[in-house]
Amino acid sequence: MAGRNSLYIPGPTNVPQRIRNAFAIEQQDMRAVDFPEFTQPLFEDLKKIFKTEEGRVFVFPASGTGGWEAAITNMLSEGDQVLMSHYGQFSWLWVQMCKRFGLNVIEEEVDWGDGVPLKRYAEILEADKGKKIQGVFVTHSETATGVKSDVAAVRKILDELDHPALLFVDAVSSLASMDFRMDEWGVDACVSGSQKGFMLPAGLGIVGISQKGLEAERRSTLHRSFFSFEDMIASNDTGYFPYTPNTLYLKGLRESVDMLLEEGLENVYARHRRLANAVREAVKAWGLSLVAKHEDLYSDTVSAIRVPEGFDGNEVVRHCYKHYDLSLSVSLGKIAGKAFRIGHLGDLNELMVLTPLIGAEMAMKDLGMDIELGSGVAAAQEYLRQK
Amino acid sequence: MAGRNSLYIPGPTNVPQRIRNAFAIEQQDMRAVDFPEFTQPLFEDLKKIFKTEEGRVFVFPASGTGGWEAAITNMLSEGDQVLMSHYGQFSWLWVQMCKRFGLNVIEEEVDWGDGVPLKRYAEILEADKGKKIQGVFVTHSETATGVKSDVAAVRKILDELDHPALLFVDAVSSLASMDFRMDEWGVDACVSGSQKGFMLPAGLGIVGISQKGLEAERRSTLHRSFFSFEDMIASNDTGYFPYTPNTLYLKGLRESVDMLLEEGLENVYARHRRLANAVREAVKAWGLSLVAKHEDLYSDTVSAIRVPEGFDGNEVVRHCYKHYDLSLSVSLGKIAGKAFRIGHLGDLNELMVLTPLIGAEMAMKDLGMDIELGSGVAAAQEYLRQK
Amino acid sequence: MAGRNSLYIPGPTNVPQRIRNAFAIEQQDMRAVDFPEFTQPLFEDLKKIFKTEEGRVFVFPASGTGGWEAAITNMLSEGDQVLMSHYGQFSWLWVQMCKRFGLNVIEEEVDWGDGVPLKRYAEILEADKGKKIQGVFVTHSETATGVKSDVAAVRKILDELDHPALLFVDAVSSLASMDFRMDEWGVDACVSGSQKGFMLPAGLGIVGISQKGLEAERRSTLHRSFFSFEDMIASNDTGYFPYTPNTLYLKGLRESVDMLLEEGLENVYARHRRLANAVREAVKAWGLSLVAKHEDLYSDTVSAIRVPEGFDGNEVVRHCYKHYDLSLSVSLGKIAGKAFRIGHLGDLNELMVLTPLIGAEMAMKDLGMDIELGSGVAAAQEYLRQK
Amino acid sequence: MAGRNSLYIPGPTNVPQRIRNAFAIEQQDMRAVDFPEFTQPLFEDLKKIFKTEEGRVFVFPASGTGGWEAAITNMLSEGDQVLMSHYGQFSWLWVQMCKRFGLNVIEEEVDWGDGVPLKRYAEILEADKGKKIQGVFVTHSETATGVKSDVAAVRKILDELDHPALLFVDAVSSLASMDFRMDEWGVDACVSGSQKGFMLPAGLGIVGISQKGLEAERRSTLHRSFFSFEDMIASNDTGYFPYTPNTLYLKGLRESVDMLLEEGLENVYARHRRLANAVREAVKAWGLSLVAKHEDLYSDTVSAIRVPEGFDGNEVVRHCYKHYDLSLSVSLGKIAGKAFRIGHLGDLNELMVLTPLIGAEMAMKDLGMDIELGSGVAAAQEYLRQK
Secondary structure (H helix, E strand, O other), X not given: OOOOOXXXXXXXXXXXXXXXXXXXXXXXXXXXXXXXXXXXXXXXXXXXXXXOOOOXXXXXXXXXXXHHHHHHHHHOOOOOEEEEEEOOHHHHHHHHHHHHOOOEEEEEEOOEOEOOOHHHHHHHHHHOOOOOEEEEEEEOEEOOXXXXXXXXXXXXHHHHHOOOOEEEEEOOOOOOOOOOOOOOOOOOEEEEEOOOOOOOOOOOEEEEEOHHHHHHHHHOOOOOOOOOHHHHHHHHOOOOOOOOOOHHHHHHHHHHHHHHHHHOHHHHHHHHHHHHHHHHHHHHHHOOOEOOOOHHHEOOOEEEEEOOXXXXXXXXXXXXXXXXXXXXXXXXHHHOOOEEEXXXXXXXXXXXXXXXXXXXXXXXXXXXXXXXXXXXXXXXHHHXXXX | OOOOOEEOOOOOOOOOHHHXXXXXXXXXXXXOOOHHHHHHHHXXXXXXXXXXXXXXXXXXXXXXXXXXXXXXXXXXXXXXXXXXXXXXXXXXXXXXXXXXXXXXXXXXXXOEOEOOOHHHHHHHHHHOOOOOEEEEEEEXXXXXXXXXXXXXXXXXHHHHHOOOOEEEEEOOOOOOOOOOOOOOOOOOEEEEEOOOOOOOOOOOEEEEEOHHHHHHXXXXXXXXXXXXXXXXHHHHOOOXXXXXXXXXXXXXXXXXXXXXXXXXXXXXXXXXXHHHHHHHHHHHHHOOXXXXXXXHHEOOOEEEEEOOOOOOHHHHHHHHHHHHOEEOEEOOHHHOOOEEEEEOOOOOXXXXXXXXXXXXXXXXXXOOOOOOOOHHHHHHHHHHOOO | OOOOOXXXXXXXXXXXXXXXXXXXXXXXXXXXXXXXXXXXXXXXXXXXXXXXXXXXXXXXXXXXXXXXXXXXXXXXXXXXXXXXXXXXXXXXXXXXXXXXXXXXEEEEEOOEOEOXXXXXXXXXXXHOOOOOEEEXXXXXXXXXXXXXXXXXXXXXXXXXXXXXXXXXXXXXOOOOOOOOOOOOOOOOEEEXXXXXXXXXXXXXXXXXXXXXXXXXXXXXOOOOOOOOHXXXXXHHOOOOOOOOOOHHHHHHHHHHHHHHHHHOHHHHHHXXXXXXXXXXXXXXXXXXXXXXXXXXXXXXXXXXXXXXXXXXXXXXXXXXXXXXXXXXXXXXXXXXXXXXXXXXXXXOOHHHHHHHHHHHHHHHHHOOOOOOOOXXXXXXXXXXXXX | OOOOOEEOOOOOOOOOHHHHHHHOOOOOOOOOOOHHHHHHHHHHHHHHHHOOOOOEEEEEOXXXXXXXXXXXXXXXXXXXXXXXXXXXXXXXXXXXXXXXXXXXXXXXXXXXXXXXXXXXXXXXXXXXXXXXXXXXXXXXXXXXXXXXOOHHHHHHHHHHHOOOOEEEEEOOOOOOOOXXXXXXXXXXXXEEEOOOOXXXXXXXXXXXXXXXXXXXXXXXXXXXXXXXXXXXXXXXXXXXXXXXXXXXXHHHHHHHHHHHHHHOHHHHHHHHXXXXXXXXXXXXXXXXXXXXXXXXXXXXXXXXXXXXXXXXXXXXXXXXXXXHOEEOEEOOHHHOXXXXXXXXXXOOOHHHHHXXXXXXXXXXHHOOOOOOXXXXXXXXXXXXXXX
16 A cells, blocks of 8 residues: 555654654663763653652653553552542543552542543542542543543642642643643652653653652552562662663653753643644534533543444544544544544644544545535634634 | 654655665675675566566666766767757756757747647658657656656657657656556657655666667767766676665665555556546646646646736745645746646555645635635545545 | 674664664554454464463563563462572562562572572472472573573473472573473463564563463462453454553564574574574683583573683773773672673674674773783684684 | 674775664755755865865765766866876776766876876876876775875975866775865865765765866866756755755765764774774784785775785685675776775774674685684784773
């Protein structure tokens, strides 16, 4: 098949040439005397991406899922009470993981399309007079539904109640793409991965932990070794790793961080916002709606687009892949078939973000939906064009 | 600037990953004992791309322009009478080159937008009772205007008059993209380059020469060394080159030829035709016209699109580049400013060919033209979609 | 600094161009409908590398250390008695990990330079009349000392005693380089990583598990999620992964497995043996000795070379790196400073394996050791040359 | 075959990763408005490599051979008398080229192993009272014999005689590796290529021309088009090229020039000298001699090593390639079979330059020569080691 696949899933994202070049290196000795000259500035600069000065960032050769596990096993103990909510496939999976590790989960089920249930969280935390709840969990951008949750508001609830619970945030599909402020929001564990805003392939779990989070490790009794913060700290402090790191991806991560800081985080956020708005203009023009229930809940990295009754969103995805070499993402779990997803994050510009709109439009029309060709594209063009 | 440049000029074209990988090799010894095992099948397979069995193909580390020079200096002599026409920047430049080498050019000026003047060629050749004209020149696809000329018809004229002139064809922007038949059309010199249908970067002049053309070398008195067919034949016959070849590009050319033969030349032509039709549907929907005067003249690799009176096509190009990171091509020479050009050749698929249409649409609107956003895209989508 | 670093550590090894090219791809959707067409043959072919027909192979985006953890947490339970021995840094680290997970370790300390203590293992297992020992551990090639242990002999002991303990083997620095037979030797868990014989960068833990090992998962009560075999099986059986896999490395692994199978595993082993012998000839010619105590213990992937009294092996490593851009490996733990290590595994040929010998020779001489320049190289050349 | 080919021919040389990365780019529009921002600083910095302030440098998508032709056809006219000498294959080929272009060559035949015949040049130029000789030619480093000629001395002869002839120098295998001073030595045409000191693959002819050389173009009557300085100047002055340039290699050339200037040209020369000395120490230790007759004639980029009577140097080359995956170069022309050549230029360091010595030693021994294994290597090690 001629030409290139158009990849618009919410991660892995397109890897920019600069990062691909950073990969095209000879292997290196991760125990070389000058290796710390490479790692230590990287650890420092990573903190800027998380917007933390007091915390620290761990890089595991793993994935976001591994990052979840690292946060749990280092900071909590079997039987600990934690407050979680699920409003999509990934927040639900994190709940399952916590249960596996023997945590006592207070589990709030939320409509897919809504975000973290602030009111319920406030009620439950207020009711927790004994401050037994050890951790409160939020999925910042729920990748399955394209819903953004209000992390700052959760912090506000905790602060107002003077509740000491640790704040765990899944920022896998938001960090380095959407406004995220680890210190300001008092996030104790921020879990991310390499294959989203960092524009790398999948293969790293990147985790920011606050001082309070690091102190929690001393009390935690869950077993851990591969994901041990303590081991990581002992080695990272000297510029090394407790076991062979993924040096290739570390080189890519260096380039990624450089690119993000060169563009400026605020500009990166604004760009994602602008491109996401264009996608949303197209959806409106198509006469469709997002899974996310209202504007405040719109994620800027992924949009889950509802298809009309009688149509299968996942068929749109299969059709795009088969006929137009376009990779979109299927809808999962509770909304399986009811929507399709477009990832619009990472190294993107205007013409690139219009590409999946063209293909989706054609596919929807092909499948018999009442879509006018060019309509969504035109709305997005109008939004994006230089006036 | 985030994201990737969208490159839609009529060469260099996008280099597919397979070819980029073929480049990512260690250097090799071009005098190694097993080098002929690589070169000789390549020389053979190149002939398939030219559709010649009796001719041979030379690969110079040069460019299409170098290929022009190779054809002239090996096959003609100072003072030789040649019949040429110019209907665009590149056919005009070839005339200039012939004059530099002291050829006696019968020069037919043609409207830019028309192709080779068959009637005039027939008249002139018929009038040449002494058969003094040594060469007849055709630019198959005039890259400056997006005009295709009828090579087979020129051959027919020559045959009907039993005229022995050599037939020189510039197929730089047609070979490996549009129907081309060297043996069947009796082409004696077919000049091409690496950066168009071969999907490589610029850096090779690739020239197919018929047996009659090779015999002409014995009579030619123009000086030549770098471009000498004789030297090339002596070395190529043993699998080597008379001077250091561009082994990197030869590896890429091997991959390119494999890709073309795997897809099948007829499929490659059909794909280019189909994608070009989509572009033309957009132009029609915009209410604009091509520089090429009528359908039979449409090149399938490049379209020169006229802008309305009062607008500057080259401003469209600059605007696309500056605001949308989209590279289109300016109009040159006689039509400078009156049009802009979109290259739609090489490793392209449906979504890729729609990309420049989106950008051009936005730019034209930005610049005040009466263009409805989405209109051209929709027409092209309709043409391309699976029904 | 001009020129290329010469990397001769026991992993990461030099990544061959074919694998580097496999990396130079656009990202892909790991949920695409045709992704299983890629993964399922890969899972099958990986089994050939482990020489298992009845077992299965898991690929974690992790490291060999992660592979250790996967084997332990899926197949054992807190309090389980396991028989382990340590005779180098890596076998020692595995013991530490088992303790962390609450295993009851019968810990045999062995001289660094010896391998698995067969006699002691036999005594202890024979004394275990109640068959309480759940797991027996062997590090096949101890990377810290260059010592190979006899896995088949441990299996023989278990069989003769009809002992049902699971056999765990660390084959990180032996698999795909040295003779390894998972089924024949009755290995229940074979842990490997990407950055040694597989010739990839670090970033994958690759683990082969026997049917008996898979059945053990049902009884195991240790917490696991990221490393869960059950989750992996459920997804792998459909050609997918329970969380985002490292698709880049999977592509590289595909190429790696192809390269290994094309060369033929027996040829790969023979090549490593031959190149290792050349290194050992050099060591002999230098008048030095290996840490490995006798010939049967020599690993074919890494040699730890003792330096004379009064010299620091790690200074040799630092000197090579600083002055000759040569990366060798330091000695660790109990033998720190007493030796230096040369990795001679992966994509190597004769001239490549001679390179670290040249540099080590120069460095040892520079540092005042009584080494004749050229002596080790000559011995290795004599061994390797075509006679 | 496992492992990497060891490439030690006098060009193409090993392409460093930095340059390979510069190649791994998307194609670009060579007519983009910002293209001059890339080309113009490159043209300026190239002058530093040639050590010219008043001249200019042309970059042709061709080869060193193309560069020869460019120099001749732009600066001389048919029938012009030129003084040339040949002392190796490449100086001989340049003579042949000049004859093809109708130059009247005063041809001095010199023993292969000697350099430019200063005394004969002085006599002939002194005898040329009418100053009819238009050009004097020197091959700075004769790649076929490893002989360096004294360009400054030729300039001195011309100056002392106040002879106005243009000075043409082939610096293909010396520029960017050995001391070269275009302005100081009054070189009017300095021809180079991409695949030697510039560390790129073959594919560019890079030519430095003095003001006097540029003025000569006005008088020259040889036909030229592809290689026309005039056309090149007209376009280069605006930051563009008269026809599609090899933008890929231009990107690589940018990186190459950066690397050379970062290391410092004097350091580059010193490194080549030091590594060449090491090779020469090995040759001495083997009891062999160079083709170059005495020390002043030794080229620092390539050594042609004589084999003893009764042996075939080219068999050494074939044997190295077949058995050790080592690419050396055969001897050509008058010395065919009497020697083999090692290229030691470009991106090399100590261990890299020792590699061909190991292989050559093994091959010579294999073929029955009286060579002690390790002897040449030891001598080179001793020379190179840090004392």
